[in-house]
Amino acid sequence: MEFDYIIVGAGSAGCVLANRLSADPSVSVCLLEAGPRDWSPLIHAPAGIAAILPTRHVNWAFDTVPQPGLGNRRGYQPRGKVLGGSSSINGMIYIRGHQGDYDEWSALGNAGWSFDEVLPYFRKSQAHFRGASHFHGGEGELYVGQVEAHAATRAFIEAGQQAGHRHNSDFNGVEQEGVGQYDVTIREGRRWSTATAFLTPIRDSRRNLSVLTDAHAERIVLQGKQATGVQVRIKGRSLTLKARREVVLSAGAFGSPQLLMLSGIGPESELKPQGIAVQHELPGVGQNLQDHPDVVLGYQSTDNSLMGYSVGGSLKMGSALAQYLARRRGPLASNFAEAGAFLKTRDELVRPDIQLHSVVSLLDDHNRKLHWGHGFSCHVCVLRPKSIGSVGLQSADPSAPPRIDPNFLGHDDDVQTLLKGYRMAREIIAQAPMARFGLKDKFSQGLASDEQLIELLRKRTDSIYHPVGTCRMGNDEHAVVDGQLRVHGIQGLRVVDASIMPTLVGGNTNAPTIMIAERAAEWIARA
Template sequence: MQQETYDFIVTGAGSAGAVVASRLSESGRHSVLLLEAGPPDTNPWIHIPLGFAKTFIDPRVNWKFESAPQPTLDNRRLYLPRGKTLGGTSSINGMVYIRGNHADYDEWRQRGCTGWDWDSVLPYFRKAQNQARGDSEYHGTGGPLNVSDQPRRFELTDAVLAACEQAGVPRNPDFNGAMQEGCGYYQTTTSNRRRWSTAKAYLDPARSRPNLTIRTGAHATRVILSDGRATGVEYACLEGRRIAAARREVVVSGGTYGSPQLLQLSGLGPAEHLRDMGIDVVRDMPAVGSNLHDHFNTYMSWRCTRSITLNDLENSWPRKIAAGIRYSLFRSGPMASNGIHAGLFTRSDPRLERPDLQINLLEWSTLERTRDRVISHRFPGFTLSPVHLKPDGRGTVRLASPDPLAPPSILFDFLRTDYDMRAVVTGIRLVRTIAEQPALRPYIAAEIAPGPATQSDADMEAFVRQTGVSNHHPSSTCAMGTGTNAVVDPRLRVHGVGGLRVADASIMPSVVAGNTNAPSIMIGEKAAAMILEDVAA
């Protein structure tokens, strides 16, 4: 094996890893190797806002994971798209910019994660951001990450938001400001009507730095551990297996599924499981790959009376051609937006202190949505998607094989408690209330899913078990904390191992109440700052 040496090695160029590598190399004083298993982000669909409908099932840029059969969901396997390219999932996601609730971070602090309360993380959200609305108490300008308003207003979106207000949900002009609850338009990680992934935001400006090496097609297979310290990384590439040595630290940023998998392959994880896989146990760490926490999602769809949905684009070649021309020439038209224009945050029970439901408007409806294909209805349609933000259930990520190139085994624990099911059913009933309001009634021809025959709690619960899915916001498999149920400490150092940190959504003690891309970028910013502080100390 060939060997090379760097100050820092970062495994994974995703939402957090790209940030860490860019910031560590910024001063020019430290040499950094960034390993990414996927290809460069040259796929043209990555950069078109509506292109995420294509990358959602594209194996060239998507790991296309599947869960193990889910006992509480009629033993179905859930499709789990994850980015496999520079920028990671920030290159294939829906681009919605949401930070979560302020109380999420204060709760982290209450669990012993010093320095992760809302007041402590806000500066890193602001540091990352270049907010189109300008600088304010909650938003920053001049940062690498462009955050923009929707390119225009949309007829169906305005009708849904008016219906929300009629149903008693107040307007909220900024979900990332003083309060989260309410309904409104989403902001997105876009710039000039192009996707603004962490590859665009952080890696493109850094590519010319002589101290930063970005290696694609390089799959990290093992962290090399010697005398209780991480000393390097073994990785697979076209040329075979290579070893890179780290003078200072290895930063694992493989995401909620990839990071625990790499640690387990390296001998850090539940001892019995590692032995079953034939892997030498370096340190028995039961929390590695445990505590998987994700949002649970259902899709409710309606046939629309007007040809103003993205179904109408998908089902018409003349419209597709016209949309392509408009976007190519003017960066306008349906391809210039993400199709997820608005949503709302609310509580399933008024006694709760903060929102536990998010309802997204998707300006399309689907007949089939799997890991292999997405088929729109042949008529105009739209979807309102109730998402449970605070499930009680916690799952696991384990090795399915000692082969480092094999996908991990992923098991959720959705609908663990009565509360989990009640919250989802409450979301379904609220969505129906919104659909019945005068502002939206003219746009609805019929309810498609679950359909008007589904009325009782028992029928709704059956619908949830038959159709509910992950909302693709996994977290917490390398959870931060101070006890035995944690993998990293509040400075993201792996407990009991020197020179090794984890920086991505897997370190969240619990999933935040909202989309996880913006918090992952914040984690990358804060991780890099802490690493540089520790190096200088």
């Protein structure tokens, strides 16, 4: 089988690319996805995230290597294995990051990536519930709205203001700092993944687009320094798909570097131990892994309007299910993480360095540990960690998971920033508006000293699912792709996903990944 373009990975970037490139009827596009179609009702009901997150249902559910900064615990890395990729299993929060993040990319030598230059591509995708404006699009495929906030969400926002933080009605507007309700990719009670937004409307009508699910890419086919196709396993059989123009990797911050290395593109030190012949030495592949280290404050509550497990709660959940099935409203139409904050731990900072997510349920270990009763949680994450990790190979077998080492809390500055953020979150939750929920600290009751809290942080910190940077964009010897996302030294091959980010953005990474695909689609079509 032969196509003009082969896109590996139908996630946040891949679905956008498939839509934009197949808009030209004169070209043929093949989109490969290792997972199934997005049939699962747990994907489309926003509350289904509570069941997807801790399981292997449409989820790669990777583990990290033991983390010295976390007391040698293994971390957990959920990633979407389904049409829509991680946009089908994420928290549905729409955040672009700070404007200065993109100006920093440009300052690092990546022409065309300043905030003023990328803003039109954010706007292009977006159908914002408030309509078009300078910062928002009104006609795009990706619906961005807000949920009907729980009383605890409104109380959290009020508590943040009483703690001295300003209210922010739009984290994607003029200024990011403050406390407020999140914009979310939820439309009329339904998750609005990139598959729903960009793929479903055109999949059956565009004959030049082929979408292959349960298709696991095994390696990129090379002729010298030219990418000519992809070897893919479908129904237990390997076959080669040919690409006349380009192969585009959109397999994410773990999948894209893994596939490059399986194909002999990467650092010799990673390839040789696995018996993989070096086709193209590219030392930066898999390096520069950055992710937001995150810790969750958990509180038990006497209020069973919050999510949880109890006899009364079960009765309420039955009613909520009926309400959702009838009108797509109520608790099951929420992502639970309805509000948050971007705060500075030091006044002299130019950009917020921590992010909070308030959650109307008690979370523990990615919802893998359940507790009887009801509760409230607050995530605290470090937005610009100094700890840098890597992705490598555990095996030359394409079905084996990659080796993931985020190096969480490997740098003491990250520990100190997280500690300050933890105290700031505690201060907000201690304010009067939260008192009505009868909150009792589940994990840090009685812990006050820095030493006690740091020990707790090392026991409870993990990912908030924002890995980036492993196929870094740039022009130096450790960069993997150039400013138009072409792999250095290989013709006909690009990487288009979160792995190309040279630095982490200050916020959730789904919206920036969609923007990256919008930006790249124009370059690919013009090539």
